[in-house]
Amino acid sequence: MSGIKIGVIGGLGHIGLVHSACLAELGYETIACDIDLGKISAANEGKVPFREPGLQALVEANRKKGRLRFVREVAELEAADVVYICVDTPPLASGAPDTSNVDSVVQAVAAGRKRPLVIALKSTVPVGTARRLSRYLAENGLSGHVAIVSNPEFLREGSAVDDFWHPARIVVGGESEEAVAQIAALYSPPGVPVLTTSWENAELIKYASNAFLALKISFINEIAGLSEKLGGDIRVVSRGIGLDPRISPHFLEAGVGFSGPCLEKDLRSLIQQFTAAGLEPQLLSSALVVNHEQRAAVVRKLLRRLGTLNGKRICVLGMAFKPQTDDVRNSHSLPIVQHLIALGSQVAVYDPWVKGPQEAGLAAAELPGVKWAATAYEAAAGAEGLIILTAWPEFRKLDLERLRSSMARPVIVDGRNLFDPAAMRSLGFDYQGVGICAV
Ligand code: UGA
Numbered sequence: 001m002s003g004i005k006i007g008v009i010g011g012l013g014h015i016g017l018v019h020s021a022c023l024a025e026l027g028y029e030t031i032a033c034d035i036d037l038g039k040i041s042a043a044n045e046g047k048v049p050f051r052e053p054g055l056q057a058l059v060e061a062n063r064k065k066g067r068l069r070f071v072r073e074v075a076e077l078e079a080a081d082v083v084y085i086c087v088d089t090p091p092l093a094s095g096a097p098d099t100s101n102v103d104s105v106v107q108a109v110a111a112g113r114k115r116p117l118v119i120a121l122k123s124t125v126p127v128g129t130a131r132r133l134s135r136y137l138a139e140n141g142l143s144g145h146v147a148i149v150s151n152p153e154f155l156r157e158g159s160a161v162d163d164f165w166h167p168a169r170i171v172v173g174g175e176s177e178e179a180v181a182q183i184a185a186l187y188s189p190p191g192v193p194v195l196t197t198s199w200e201n202a203e204l205i206k207y208a209s210n211a212f213l214a215l216k217i218s219f220i221n222e223i224a225g226l227s228e229k230l231g232g233d234i235r236v237v238s239r240g241i242g243l244d245p246r247i248s249p250h251f252l253e254a255g256v257g258f259s260g261p262c263l264e265k266d267l268r269s270l271i272q273q274f275t276a277a278g279l280e281p282q283l284l285s286s287a288l289v290v291n292h293e294q295r296a297a298v299v300r301k302l303l304r305r306l307g308t309l310n311g312k313r314i315c316v317l318g319m320a321f322k323p324q325t326d327d328v329r330n331s332h333s334l335p336i337v338q339h340l341i342a343l344g345s346q347v348a349v350y351d352p353w354v355k356g357p358q359e360a361g362l363a364a365a366e367l368p369g370v371k372w373a374a375t376a377y378e379a380a381a382g383a384e385g386l387i388i389l390t391a392w393p394e395f396r397k398l399d400l401e402r403l404r405s406s407m408a409r410p411v412i413v414d415g416r417n418l419f420d421p422a423a424m425r426s427l428g429f430d431y432q433g434v435g436i437c438a439v
Contacts, residue, residue, distance in 0.1 A: 004186070006030045007080035009087060009105045011070065012039045012049055012326070014160065015122055015153050016086030021055060022164040024062035026187060031077060032070050043070040044193065051326045051353055054161035067112050074108040082186065083150070086122045095268035106133050110146045113404050118179040120151040120172075124206055124266060126273055130199035147179035150199045152206035156323030157260065168192045173202025176368050208275070210266040211284055216251040217258045218290035224254035224435025225297075234435025235417060254435040256389055256415030257294035259332035260321035264288065275373075294415075294434070295332050299339050301413045301432050302385045310344030313408065315383040317376055318390025318416075319351035319360065326353040328360045333389045337367055347371070350379035377406050384409040391416040400427050 006023050011032025020032040034040055039049045046060045047350040062068035077083055087105055089097035102123050109119060121130055132152045139142040150173035155163045170188050173196070174180045180196050188194045195205075220241075222235040234254040242249030258264065267284055274281040299309075306312055321331035328334065333349075340347050348371040354360045356372045373379035376395065380386055380403055388395060396418050404410045410429045412419075417433040424431035432438045 004028055004082060005080045006186075007077035007083040007109070008032045009077070009083060009085050009109065009175065010034065010101075010123070011086065012036060012043060013086055013088060014050065014052065014157060017043075017059070017082070018052060018055060018160040018164055019086060019122065019153075020060060020068060021058040022161065023070035023187070024065075025058055027067070028186070030062075030068050031080065032068065033074055034070065035072065037072060039133045039249055040070045040072055040199060047200045050159055051324075052190045053158065054421065058161065074105060077109060078245040080429055081116070082120060082182065084120045084122050086153075089123050089125055091265050091268060093144070095127060095272040097124065097265070097269050099123075102129065103133070103136075106148070106295060107136070110137060110140070110142050113146055114141060116145045117147075118176075118182055119146065119148050120183050121148065122151055122153045124210075124262070124269075125150075125203060126269060127200050127207070130203065134175070134199070147174065147176040148199075149174035149176070149179050149183050150202035152202055152209075154206075154209065157327055158322055160238050167192055171197070171202050171205050173197045175199070196419065207270045209265055210224040210263050211270050211287070213251050213266050213272070214258055214263045214291070215283060215287045217253075217263075217286040218252075220252045220254045221257060221294050221434070222290050225293075227435040228437055229307060229400060231437045232435070233437070236436075250310070251416070255294070255330050255391070255417060256298055256336075256434070257291040257329055260327065264291070264330060264437040295336050295339075297434075298336060298387055298389075298413055299343070302387065302411070303343075305411045305413075305430060305432075306385055306409075308344075309340060310334055311428070312345050312385060313383045313384040314340050314345040314347050315376075315380040315407070316347060316349045317351070317379065317386065317388045317395055318342070318392060319349055319354040320392075322391050323390055323392045328354055328359070334362075334366065337370060337386070338390060341368060341370070348373050348381075348383065350374075350376045351390065352394055379404060381406045383407050385411040385413065388414045388416050388418055391418060400424070400429075 006028045006029045008016050008020040011020045012034035020030050024030040045343055048056045086100040089099055092098050130148050134148045137146050157269050172184045184194050227234045238252040241247055242252050271281055271284050319333045321330055337347055350373045357364050412429050412431045414433045421431050421436055
């Protein structure tokens, strides 16, 4: 397939940049197009706008080889044979995603096009979007040579590069057999199932996958609540459930719940699509309720131990929505810290990759009075309670004696079950995890 030229719109977003860099690494001449001029000039000097393991090196290597470059104007994709759409679809008040960015870039890239072009939709869009856009192409006399396919993305932040090289499956939906085959052939490693199907099925597969992952997490969190009350240990229960290959051990870690830019947004969008179709989903809404309860439970556990949080110094470890990322978009940590502030706590936070509000893209007013510490020990100094919210590997390696002696009161509520409760108690901590009976 050498000689094929690729364009990626939304090329400096998380999905877009990982995609661009990996396609360039495969040997395709790739142009990543983005509206953010600052990010473009930084990227053309080899600077990646967010942290994602392995990505910086890939961008740098392919940029130097001349296979990857960054541009502002969609018109510069004129020579591309395939254009991936990776722009965001932010949620509207109704929960439905706003597809106006997708619509306008598809129109822009197709406008006046004379040569064959395949447009591959990677942005997560409501079921029916690819068909609607395809109708637009037909109405504008473009459908003879411009085709749309739906090619949903399953990359996870923090392991996105690795996920690109080792996908569990590749899904391509569309009506043009030729266009579907072209996208499937661009990258499908040996042994990886390739599912070619309709636009609607491909779009639905994306939503149903994220919704199912969210359901699994909320399921184990709901069981964790009972386990905690009845003397169980959810880590063991989870292992016992996950050993059944019909269930699998993945996404069965109880904790403070799912967060980040995708799972909740996609779940809300799917619920909205049910409603718009005149249906009422039962399971999906419950997953959201359980998830929000997990956040409240962490604060309740702290309150139970300290009586009040008013005037108390509280340390929060973990601001990113998951480890190996600096992404705080829709991170559970934000509403939890805001809840602590509302209850009168003086909060100090520490995250290995999120060092302050600006670099996290937060306005200082979102977390008023919060101290951003340089180390976990600094954040814990003088604290009467400590909450763990992100499962960073470095937290597991903390010097626990040092941590305890720096705290005014050794109370830990661990929203990620990083430690063994008995060992923590023997070290003098008042320690409570999730789904593990406190003795
Ligand atoms: C998710 C999906 O996993 C990807 O397949 C999908 O491509 C992506 O959304 C997307 O739609 O773009 P991501 O949000 O990057 O990926 O991260 P996940 O690994 O799914 O984690 C989401 C949240 O669930 C995190 O807060 C994580 O801590 C939490 N989680 C995960 C649990 O609480 N328990 C688990 O067992 C697993």
